[in-house]
Every structure is written in structure tokens, then in C-alpha cells.
Amino acid sequence: MARAGEGDRTAWQALYARHRNRVFAIARRFLGEDAAARDVTQEVFISFFAHARTYRPSASFLAFLRRVTVNRCINARAEAFAARREPGSDEALRQVVDEHPDPERRLEQEQTAAAVHAALAALPPRQRLAVVLSRFEGLSYQEIAAALDCSISSVESLLFRARQALARALSG
Amino acid sequence: MRCRKARKLLSLRMDECLSTRHAAALELHLAGCAACSLAAEQFDRAWVALAHLAPPGPAPDDWTAIEAGVAARRRPWLPAWLDLDLVPTRATAAALFVGMAIIGGAGGLLIGRALPPTHVEPAETQLVAETLGDLPWNSPASGLEPALYARREAHP
Numbered sequence: 001m002a003r004a005g006e007g008d009r010t011a012w013q014a015l016y017a018r019h020r021n022r023v024f025a026i027a028r029r030f031l032g033e034d035a036a037a038r039d040v041t042q043e044v045f046i047s048f049f050a051h052a053r054t055y056r057p058s059a060s061f062l063a064f065l066r067r068v069t070v071n072r073c074i075n076a077r078a079e080a081f082a083a084r085r086e087p088g089s090d091e092a093l094r095q096v097v098d099e100h101p102d103p104e105r106r107l108e109q110e111q112t113a114a115a116v117h118a119a120l121a122a123l124p125p126r127q128r129l130a131v132v133l134s135r136f137e138g139l140s141y142q143e144i145a146a147a148l149d150c151s152i153s154s155v156e157s158l159l160f161r162a163r164q165a166l167a168r169a170l171s172g
Numbered sequence: 173m174r175c176r177k178a179r180k181l182l183s184l185r186m187d188e189c190l191s192t193r194h195a196a197a198l199e200l201h202l203a204g205c206a207a208c209s210l211a212a213e214q215f216d217r218a219w220v221a222l223a224h225l226a227p228p229g230p231a232p233d234d235w236t237a238i239e240a241g242v243a244a245r246r247r248p249w250l251p252a253w254l255d256l257d258l259v260p261t262r263a264t265a266a267a268l269f270v271g272m273a274i275i276g277g278a279g280g281l282l283i284g285r286a287l288p289p290t291h292v293e294p295a296e297t298q299l300v301a302e303t304l305g306d307l308p309w310n311s312p313a314s315g316l317e318p319a320l321y322a323r324r325e326a327h328p
Contacts, residue, residue: 023231024230034229037228050242113225116221141189160180163186164215166219166222167214171214
């Protein structure tokens with residue numbers, strides 16, 4: 001990190017190689033679209049490297065990176081919403097886990113995945129981020145609170161409401 | 173325990189963040205509440221169903237685009253050799269401050285030497301003189317005037 005702060009390109013490249021998959025995974029799960037997630041990943045690293053000299057670590061670098069990613073994701077979604085573009089519904093269907101070659105089973109699985117994707121996409125942004133960070137990134141309440149810049153009780157509430165909405169959507 | 177409270181605790185239990193006391197109270201509630209038991213099942217099922225989403229693939233390597241993006245973020249109106257990243261900002265600011273302090277101090281000294289010294293009467297003398305000036309000519313206090321001038325000569 002110290003070398004990255006001094007503008008060492010090799011250190012930048014090493015940081016990028018080490019963390020890009022994690023940033024991309026959060027953005028991809030939140031935005032539901034590869035192209036948008038790729039844009040967010042680039043934007044996160046560009047803004048970090050452009051201001052690396054002024055970076056003062058107050059928590060772990062990973063926590064900082066998560067927080068920047070979360071903010072960029074929310075911005076990207078707001079921009080997509082402003083442009084009236086609903087990201088990723090077709091792509092999500094194409095990316096269903098294809099474990100069963102049996103056509104009937106595969107169709108059933110595709111339908112389930114589509115329903116899950118739709119339920120997740122229908123959640124408000126902060127609830128969706130809380131689900132992504134908890135369910136897929138395996139973060140604790142404290143880490144999620146740091147990423148979303150809110151209290152632990154807010155995280156509890158976000159996850160509770162998200163679970164209620166998901167259960168309602170998927171049990172109907 | 174009310175059902176709403178029980179459902180909040182269900183969410184906490186799924187994240188293994190429930191105290192033993194609350195867990196016991198929740199179990200007791202679930203044993204007697206069919207609606208909350210159903211909600212618990214639905215919560216679990218929905219959470220498990222999220223696994224049906226395909227895991228995101230590896231991030232594409234966009235290092236070249238990122239380098240170009242970082243270069244574009246730099247101030248385009250600065251010539252390349254004066255890239256601000258190469259200038260240690262704090263050291264430059266400190267040097268500027270010290271330089272300005274030296275120039276200001278030296279200038280003050282030179283101006284102080286160039287101007288003739290001004291004689292300032294002590295405050296007491298000025299006050300008495302002003303008071304006497306306001307008094308009528310034959311006032312008893314005006315008798316102090318010679319003493320005042322004598323003092324002024326003794327302490328120029």
C-alpha cells in the first residue's frame with residue numbers, strides 16, 4: 001500500500017490483480033450485468049489510483065475498497081435508472097448454473113434462477129447490497145455496516161426486510 | 173413474544189447472531205405459532221434459492237484501460253513535466269511559508285531602519301497637557317504648566 005501511495009505502477013498492478021475479482025463479483029451481483037460491473041470495477045480502481053497519494057488508511061484496505069465499490073454500484077444503478085435501462089435480466093437467464101444436461105431439469109432450474117434474479121433485482125438498492133455482502137461475500141454485520149456506512153442495527157433491519165421481500169416473492 | 177419480533181429474530185438466527193436467551197424464546201414461540209414457523213421455512217428457502225444465481229466469472233483484465241483512465245484524470249492543463257504527483261505538496265507548501273516569513277521579516281527590518289525614529293511622549297504627560305489645554309488661562313491648574321515643561325526637558 002505504501003508503494004502504491006507513492007505512485008509505484010508495479011504496486012498498482014499487483015493491487016489490481018489481487019482485488020479485481022472481488023470488486024467485480026460485488027458489482028456483478030448487485031448490477032446483474034457484466035458490462036456494468038466491468039465499468040464499475042474500472043471506475044473503482046481508476047479513482048483509487050488517481051487519488052492514491054492522498055489515501056490515509058483508517059480501516060483495512062479491503063473494507064475501504066468494498067465501501068468505494070458499494071458507492072459506485074449505487075451510482076451506476078441510479079444512472080441506469082435515470083437512463084431507464086433495466087440491467088441484466090436476459091443476461092441473468094443466460095448465466096444460470098448449467099449442472100443438469102436434462103432439458104426438463106435445466107428448464108426448471110432456469111425458471112428458478114430467473115425468479116430469484118427478479119426477486120433480488122426488485123429489492124431496494126441498500127437491501128440488495130446487504131444481501132450481496134452477507135449471502136455472497138460472507139461479511140459480518142459489522143463489515144456490512146462499514147461498507148454501507150450505517151449502524152449494525154440498520155444492517156439487521158435491512159437484512160430482515162430483504163428476507164421478508166425475498167420470501168414473499170419466491171413463495172408466491 | 174409477538175410475531176413481528178419473532179420474525180426479526182428469525183433473520184438474526186439465520187446469521188447466527190442470536191443470543192442463547194433469545195434463541196430459546198424464539199423456539200418457544202415457533203412451537204406455538206404456525207404462521208411464524210411457515211415464515212421461518214420461507215426465509216430459509218429464499219436464502220438457499222439465492223444459490224441458483226450463477227457465480228460471476230473472473231473479472232476481465234482491464235489494466236490498460238485503467239492506466240489510461242488514471243492518466244486522463246490528471247490535470248490536462250499542466251505540462252507533463254510538471255505533473256503534480258511528482259511534487260511533494262506538503263514540503264512545497266512549507267518551503268513557500270518559510271520563504272514568505274523570511275521576506276516579510278527582512279522587509280520589515282529594512283523599512284524600520286529607513287524611517288526616522290518618532291518621539292512619543294509618555295502617556296501621563298500627554299494626558300496632563302491635553303487637560304491643561306482645555307482649562308481657562310487663569311485656572312489654578314494651569315500653574316502646573318511650568319512643572320510639566322521642566323519634566324519634559326528632563327526626560328526628552
